[in-house]
Amino acid sequence: MAAIHPTALIDPAAELAADVAVGPYAVIGPHVRIGAGSRIGAHCVIEGRTSIGPGNRIFQFASIGAAPQDKKYAGEPTRLEIGAGNTIREFVTINTGTVQDVGVTRLGDDNWIMAYVHIAHDCQLGSHTILANAVQLAGHVHIGDWAVIGGITGVHQYVRVGAHAMAGFQTRLSQDLPPFITASGNPAAAQGINVEGLRRRGFSPERIAAIKHMYRLIYRQGLPLDAARQAIQAQSASGDADMAADARLMLGFLASASRGIVR
Incomplete structure (x- = not known):
């Protein structure tokens, strides 16, 4: 009973x-x-x-x-x-x-x-x-697998948080947070990738390096988002199955980011 x-x-x-x-x-x-x-x-x-x-x-x-x-x-x-x-x-x-x-x-x-x-x-x-x-x-709101949302964080309606992303303490998320990205602040700003979380989940150094490259394309090279997506598209054709899947995950998220992404 x-x-x-x-x-x-x-x-x-x-x-x-x-x-x-x-x-x-x-x-x-x-x-x-x-x-x-x-x-x-x-x-x-x-x-x-x-x-x-x-x-x-x-x-x-x-x-x-x-x-x-x-x-x-x-x-x-x-x-x-x-x-x-x-x-x-x-x-x-x-x-x-x-x-x-x-x-x-x-x-x-x-x-x-x-x-x-x-x-x-x-x-x-x-x-x-x-x-x-x-x-x-x-x-x-949509929250992807393995995402971490820090305490006292507010997430605006319809916002999406990608897989393996992380929002820091007291973050205000009013735009979509792409996979693998760490953000914090009010309003949120990208701070890098969730390296420690990826290591804990068994991502290889090479795979993490490929994710860092995607981050630089989106956030550090001054590219328009469409140009960054085209560069990531080339990465999605990688011979490594995991790296290609990570790139496809990022591309799919960016293609459907109707609220824009955290910058």
């Missing part, structure tokens, strides 16, 4: 795997599904059409699956989907999606979401991200 504290309020229609643990005074609504091995802390409220995968740890006082903070929301059956193995700390708030976008807010796997983070409607988080304390994501 699931380890349910007697003071928890679980709607009979909710679907909880047999070994889910639920702490005191938690409230779980009728459209919630929670996967095996997940643990729900005291006083958490999980509502809406929310699906939580296996092995998640949600700490006390989190609010998961509440209606979007969007005046256009009219009660449509939008959703929240959370993958596997995520850590969601105290007082985190995550809202469902809206019909003005894809109708679902998504988190991948193995994300580390620290206290007081807000993830608004229609945000799309990849896997292995870190959102430090009090990060605030507005609606429709």
